[in-house]
Amino acid sequence: MTTPRSDAQLLAAHRDGDPGAFAELVGRHTDRMWGVAVQTLADRDAAEDVVQEALLSAHRNAHRFRGDASVRTWLHRILVNACIDRIRREAARRTVPWPSHDVPSRRPDTASELATRMAVADALAELPTEQRLAVVLVDVQGFSVAEVAQILDVPAGTVxxxxxRGRTxxxxxxxxxREEA
Structure with missing residues (x-):
């Protein structure tokens, strides 16, 4: 039985020409990346596009990975940058309010659960981009403050x-x- 290769080993194998290495790396991280994107952008279609853009960028720029952070952190940094770019592009051409889209669940929602999820998605969309990214990465996706600091390239205190501020x-x-409950 062979031990599974680490993310760093997979990325190195990809750089060395292993055709399946990057696909295996993508398989490990796509779901979580999609979760960050959909929570950040509040639009499933945009999230899918941004994840694809980020993975394509990672594939093309694998030779630039220096190993200063984990491969997971590097991938999420590329994703966050793609999300920020998408938000900026949308803000430049937005003429109507940002649409709210329900984030899918694994089980059916009751009407009140659906209303709550929609309210949370709307509230997240109202946060400034920097606060939204920090809250989504730390509170929704469970990254540590140190990991988010690396992803966003800011000090931990800033995260x-x-x-x-975002939680407030x-x-x-x-x-x-709270009043309805």
Whole structure:
């Protein structure tokens, strides 16, 4: 029985011409990357596009990976940059409010659960991009503050303050949910 190759080994094998190495790496990380993108962009179609753009960029630029961070962190940094670019492009041409799209669940929702999820998605969409990314990566996706600091290329204290500000704003935007419960 062979031991599975690490992410770094897979990326090195890809750079050395192994045709299946990058596909295996993608298989390990696509679901989580898609989760970050859909929570950040609040649009499933845009999230799919951004994940594909990020993976294509990673594939093309694998030779630039220096090993300063984990491969997972590197992939998510590429993804976050692609999300920021998409948000900027959309903001430049947006003339109507940002549409809210439901994020799929593995089980059927009751009406109140669906309303809550839609309210959370709308509230996340109202956060400034930097706060939204920090909150999604830390609170939704479970990355550590240190990992998010590497992904966003900012100090850990900045991640903490963005999360704190984002959470405060979310609490204000979603306060009505507490009153309904």
């Amino acid at each position: 903490k303050s963005r999360c704190a 704003r979310l609490a204000r935007l979603l306060g009505h949910l």
